[in-house]
Amino acid sequence: MPHALITGGSRRLGLYLTEHLLAEGWHITVLSRSSSPELDRLSSDRLKLVTLDYYQLDEVKAFCQQCADQPLDLLIHNASLFVNDGNTGSSELFSQLFHVHMQLPALLNTELAAALARSDNGNIIHMTDIYAENPNADYALYCATKAGLENLSKSFAKRLAPAVRVNSIQPGALKFLPDHSAASKVQVLKDSLLPHEAGFEPIFQTVQYLLANTFVTGTAIKVDGGRSISRN
Template identity: 85%
Template sequence: MPHALITGGSRRLGLYMTEHLLADGWQVTVLTRSSSAELDRLRGERLNIVTLDYYQLDQIKTFCQQIAAQPLDLLIHNASLFVGGVDTGSSEAFGQLFHIHMQLPALLNTELAAALARSDNGNIIHMTDIYAENPNSDYALYCATKAGLENLSKSFAKLLAPQVRVNSIQPGALKFLPDHSAESKIQVLKDSLLPHEAGFEPIFQTVQYLLANSFITGTAIKVDGGRSISRN
């Protein structure tokens, strides 16, 4: 039975991938800062929910030691923090963004590299953002750390080849939040070449594609309805 580890798997995209990997017969470990009622409803013998403080590196290392004895087939870095601003001096958020988007993935990749290498099809997938290449200045630090994660993904593709394949997915606007106004929805859709709310299925389809195609590593795939080339 293949084993996947997903960070940030308790809500939205992470929850969707968790649910669908379970439906496809995977064993799934979810690493989360806090669970959710939706994730708890999926509990079963093939789902392991681990609640940890992402900022406590010793806890993360201990967790990795506990699961590293067995092969790991898929590591999805989905945990993310979306905050605006550019204040690097006084904002605590800059350190948090760096840690969630770069330090945590680098630590997990390093600590679990041997477990991934023991798989017949070891894969790491980093969820970055189309803003990594064309940033939104209102979210400069978020965009910068996602760009750092994109670069990190390529570095690990070099480090872990050929045993482990490492790629990234760059999502655009996929599924609106409940608090999105009608006006903001219209504007987002207007900025996309494929102007409809896609939901999370296109991301999961891309995960399946990366798992199935054994000749792809070190690449980034945009899943954004063309938004990255239509927005200014």
């Protein structure tokens, strides 16, 4: 059975991907800072939760060493911090965003490259953002580090080819948070060419495409309902 590692797999998109890959027979390791009631309900002998502090690089390296001898078929970098920086330019916030969006993925890619190369179809997928190319000024630090992750994706595609394929998915507004106001929902949908709340299924479909198409690497796929060309 294939094995996937998903960071931030206990909530929202990461949870959705975990649940649906499990349903397709995958073994899943979720790397997260904490569990969630929803993840706990997915109890399965093919699901392993590893909780650790993303900011402790020694912990991350120790985890990688434990699983380096086994083939790894898919690594999905889903862990993310979506934070309004309030025009403060906070060095602490910037450090956190840099770590989660860039340093952690770069470390995992490097430490697990050999395990991914043992797979017959080793893949890395970085979840970036359409804001990586057209940033939102209120989320400047978030956008900058997501742009950095996009660049890392291309660099690792070059570094790990041909043994491992590396791509990114750039989501737009897929599923509203509970605290989204009715007015903000209307505005988001107004800025999309396909004005409906799509949910997470389009991302899972894109993951399936990237796994199936063995001649795709170093690319970024927008899954945003046209929002990236519609919004100013």
